[in-house]
Amino acid sequence: MLRVAFHAELNRLQADVAQLGMMVKTAIRKAVVALQDRNLDAAREVLADDQLINDKRFRLEHDILVLIATQQPLASDLRNLAAMLEIITELERMGDYGKGISKINLMLGQQYLIKPLVDIPKMADIALDMLASSLEAFAALDVEAAKRIPLMDDQVDELYNQVYRDLIERVIKNPDHMEQANMLMWVAHNLERAGDRAVNICERIIFVVEGRMTEFDAGHAAQPPSGSN
Amino acid sequence: MVTHDPASEALSALQHPVKIRTENVNLFYGDVHALKDVTIDVPLHAVTVFFGPAGGGKTTMLRLINRLNDLVDNIRMSGHIWVDGDDIYAPGTQVAALRRRIGMVFALPLPLPGTIRSNVVYGPKLAGIRQASRLDELVESSLRQAALWDEVKDRLDTPANQLSGGQQQRLCIARSLALEPEILLLDEPTSGLDPVSTAKVEASLLELKKRYTIIIVPHNVQQGARIADYAGFFLMGELIEKGDGREVFNRPQNSHTEDYVTGRFG
Structure with missing residues (x-):
């Protein structure tokens, strides 16, 4: 039985997942730039736009479930749709990281930053590169790329550890910086998790193609602030 | 990097003993090469599915196991089919006795003219069973196994053609079971049935x-x-491909199988 309409809808959903990914990428980029620039209006826009990301995620989830229910796909098609359900959840949570960074920006308000933001934008660059690459790999079902992208996560983790050490040093020198250091640590933590979620997307790509779940090493990032003394 | 593969860790029907073995079965209808070197082991007490696009040979293979093609003209077969280690095409094979061991149900339910009860006891009577209590026993046990008993137990003497399509098909399954076969061959047994009847047949x-x-x-x-x-x-x-059912349908190894189960051709 040829399933032309089914495969057209599958392709449409795949394109929509990529579009959701781009919205998330834009949100995180904008949140980090707004933090660097101390642009509170831009931070508010990221907060408002998060609703669009959430709406698109739930609309996609609905459409994927309808397609599964009405077409009863099998084999790689079923794995593809199951992977999409996972990936849109990852993307929506990544969108929340953009929102979280924007909230921190607003909490900092008019404060000057205790340090110039160097490593945090670098973390964002790499994590967002991982996100964009993983979305491309998903569109092409490129297993080799999906196995390569997670290697980039080590750089994100290393930068995260660097930010951690740097902020600890500043707090030791000046305990008044404790509160802002804690907030910046959360920004770094959000970006570190964004990298991890891009890795999760890669795991799902391998699952679609090979039918086996592969877990990459979770990395070597330091504990988030709440877990450190 | 850790890999999880629950599908291949599951118990496989491949671990069952072999009930039917076909070896290099070839079949020609005139010049048409309908089956090409088909070799497969069918496991005991399991559901084996033959699937594929129309004209692929699955029904032909099913009919060979029941020797239903014996009476078809202009047919040529080579290879072997063993049931419990016996070559069913060996000279001297009692075909009637073989078919009693191997029941077959077709796509269209074809109840015999007569009552529900007479449909079920037809085969056993032909096989020489006369004792009324034994026949009653067979009627109940066959209809129960075909998941039809509860729906017809109070009207066993009504005409079978008054049953719904789904009930008629389950009656045909019961009719096969009444002969207490070892093997059941079913050729698209639910193709004409509604989803509820289909679910009942699958459950049975x-x-x-x-x-x-x-x-x-x-x-x-x-x-x-x-x-x-x-x-x-x-x-x-x-x-083209054979193996554990979950694997073949969910993670086929052959690209033709993958294309067929995902509806890319067929």
Whole structure:
């Protein structure tokens, strides 16, 4: 039985997942730039736009479930749709990281930053590169790329550890910086998790193609602030 | 990097003993090469699914196991089919006795003229069973196994053609079971049935496999995926892929199988 309409809808959903990914990428980029620039209006826009990301995620989830229910796909098609359900959840949570960074920006308000933001934008660059690459790999079902992208996560983790050490040093020198250091640590933590979620997307790509779940090493990032003394 | 593969860790029907073995079976209808070197082991007490596009050879293979092609003209076969180690095409094979061991149910339910009861006891009576209590026993046990008993127990003497399509098909299954076969061959047994009747037939198959070896040609790949312990994909007379049902339908190794189960051709 040829399933032309089914495969057209599958392709449409795949394109929509990529579009959701781009919205998330834009949100995180904008949140980090707004933090660097101390642009509170831009931070508010990221907060408002998060609703669009959430709406698109739930609309996609609905459409994927309808397609599964009405077409009863099998084999790689079923794995593809199951992977999409996972990936849109990852993307929506990544969108929340953009929102979280924007909230921190607003909490900092008019404060000057205790340090110039160097490593945090670098973390964002790499994590967002991982996100964009993983979305491309998903569109092409490129297993080799999906196995390569997670290697980039080590750089994100290393930068995260660097930010951690740097902020600890500043707090030791000046305990008044404790509160802002804690907030910046959360920004770094959000970006570190964004990298991890891009890795999760890669795991799902391998699952679609090979039918086996592969877990990459979770990395070597330091504990988030709440877990450190 | 850690890999999880729960599908291949699951118990496989391949661990069952072999009930039917075909070896290099070839079949020609005149010049048409309908089956090409088909070799497959059908496991005991499991549901084996033969699937694939029309004209692929799955029904032909099913009919060979029951020697139903014996009376077809202009046919030529080579290779072997063993049931419990006996070559069913060996000279001297008692075909009637073989067919008693191997029941067959077709796509269209064809109840015999007569009552529900007479449909079920027809075969056993032909086989020489006369004792009324034994026949009553067979009627109840066969209808129960076919998941029809509760719906017809109070009207066994009404005409079978008054039953719904789904009930008629289950009656045909009961009629096969009344001969207490070892193997059930089902050729698209639910193709004309509504979803509720289909679900009942599928549920009864899952019960029946505890006692019978079942080979079924499903009416679509989704049905095959639901019920297959073991599966074989037939394409243009060739058995392209065979293996554990979950694997063949969910993670086929052959690209033709993958294309067929995902509806990219067929």
